[in-house]
Amino acid sequence: MRFTRAGALIGAVLLATSLGLSACGTDDGADEGIVTTNGGEPQNPLVPGNTNENMGGRVVDRLFAGLKYYDADGQAHDEMAEKIETTDRKNYKITIKPDWKFTDGTTVKAKNFVDAWNYTALGSNAQLQSYVFTPILGFDEVSAEKPTAQTMKGLKVIDDRTFTVELQFPSIDFEIGLGYSPFYPLPDAAFKDMKAFGEAPIGNGPYKFKTWEHNVKIDLEPNPDYRGGRPAKNKGLRFVHYQTFETAYADLQAGNLDTLDTIPSSAIATYKNDLGDRAITKPTAQNQHIGVQSNVPHFAGEEGVLRRKAISMAINREQICDKIFHGTRNPARDFTASTLPGFNGNLPGAEVLKYNPDEAKKLWAQADAIAPWSGRYEIAYNSDGGHQEWIEAVANSVKNVLGIEAVGTPYPTFKDIRGLITGRTIGKAFRYGWQGDYPTMLQFLTANYYSHSGTNNVDYKSPEFDKLLDAALAAASLDESYKIIAEAQALMLRDMVDIPILDYVANAGRSDKVKKAELSWNGLFDFEGIEK
Secondary structure: OEEOOOOOOOOEOOOOOOOOOOOOOOOOOOOOOOEEEEEOOOOOOOOHHHOOEHHHHHHHHHHOOOOEEEOOOOOEEEOOEEEEEOOOOOEEEEEEOOOOEOOOOOEOOHHHHHHHHHHHHOHHHOOOOHHHHOOEOOHHHHHOOOOOOOOOOOEEEEEOOEEEEEEOOOOOOOOHHHHOHHHOOOOHHHHHOHHHHHHOOOOOOOEEEEEEEOOOEEEEEEOOOOOOOOOOOOOOEEEEEOOOHHHHHHHHHHOOOOEEOOOOHHHOOOHHHHHHHHEEEEEEEEEEEEEOOOOOOOOOHHHHHHHHHHHHHOOOHHHHHHHOOOOOEEEOOOOOOOOOOOOOOOOOOHHHHOOOHHHHHHHHHHHHHHOOOOOOEEEEEEHHHOOHHHHHHHHHHHHHHHOOOEEEEEEOOHHHHHHHHHOOOOOOEEEEEEEOOOOOHHHHHHHHHOOOOOOOOOOOOOHHHHHHHHHHHOOOOHHHHHHHHHHHHHHHHHHOOOEEEEEEEEEEEEOOOOOEOOEOOOOOEOHHHOEO
16 A cells, blocks of 8 residues: 555555654543554655655545445445446446435535546646556646646446546546545545645544644544444544654553554564564555665666666575564565465566575676776665665675675654655665555556656666556456566566565554554554554
8 A cells, every 4th residue: 555664665655664753542531442553754745646655645534435445355345336337347327325425514526536647647636656557537737747637537426326437548547446545535625725635534434533742642533424344343543653663663562552563573483572463463455665766876777777786686585584584584586475366476587585695796787897886885874764774784794795884874754765765856766665556566567666656766767667556557457467567567677667576465463452453465454453
């Protein structure tokens, strides 16, 4: 679902990184029944179409209801959709349920979906999630740097409860993706001042916005008017912003934090003994990569391809997963996540993801023949995300194999590093991760590598790759789509677009005050279902 703070991986990215002030909390009379959980300062105001990272995303997804929602196992269910009708996967007629309200009391209408989608797609609004509307007819005109249209011609409001969508080509992923946050509706009030709206969102989901104390916490309360399939089973959520997972874990053990979705690496070897039946583990759709943008010296063109392949083969992923994560991570075998339907762990060219010091040295020498290496190899990471140990292990592995100076470079917070990456001013390699927003490989690939995606961290621009993704989306069956996705990923391995490192087996925990807390398919808690 977005870049994680463990990025996301958690990206995003994914995977949840935290930030802000260290915090402790105890229930008092006013807070009894409210679930405290780890969070972090969102990168941007809480506008669905401009939220592409995990700290904002976990809040936005509680505040809004879409046409669909995803349960803890990743299955899609109708939420606001009463009917989604299509005969060709290209033309859709969507009917929404009646009398559904935003928290300002206004009724959610078909136009609220269409207006929100058009706003997010419009190039002049510079929304990070605009790429998701690529399949809709008219997106190209609307999304241009200088738009030639203000609205997509593929969207038409029929009446208060009905609208139609025409795609440029059939899409095997479109309907399942309708629970993703850029597809949420927005109330009329949002368009009066979108930045102010993002500081105090008006939604239609299972929770209502209450307060946002920047860098400290975000409080949500149950929405009594919510009519969908994921009602809150607690009295509210408090996302507490921590500087480190170690502090959060100490609070979890002390009973001052109810749920924690990322156990610090310092406690992975002991947390199951520490927590007993309150320890939680689950394979999830999350990954960690190392990216580098082409404006960094030595990483453009053919030289960059050779250096990324050499660095990849200089990294001992098996050892990192075993020694640092005690088997709670798996070496990456593609650019998505091994838990996703259609995953192929034997892609052509995947040998570049295996530890091979001799081949790494050969490739590095080939790159030196193009331009001799100078400087040092730095990997940026956010200190509030629990990444130091594995990043330093990667740097040491690269240093030992290639004989260059390689170091991890910390930045204080996830928000800090995301701003530099999206601003193209990071100037060095960086850690990023992705957490799935809906459970398909195409969601990982279109989000992170489509040429026009606002979440393309590494500036990968390949018309050949884009055409393969388009073909995978237009495939007549899932099996056909999976074959084309494998072709696309083989091309990515040839171009070595970034360096996949590991996939997640999520490690989490709950306090003794919590009766029920389950991780969902992407490593986040099923927040609505947490019971105290």
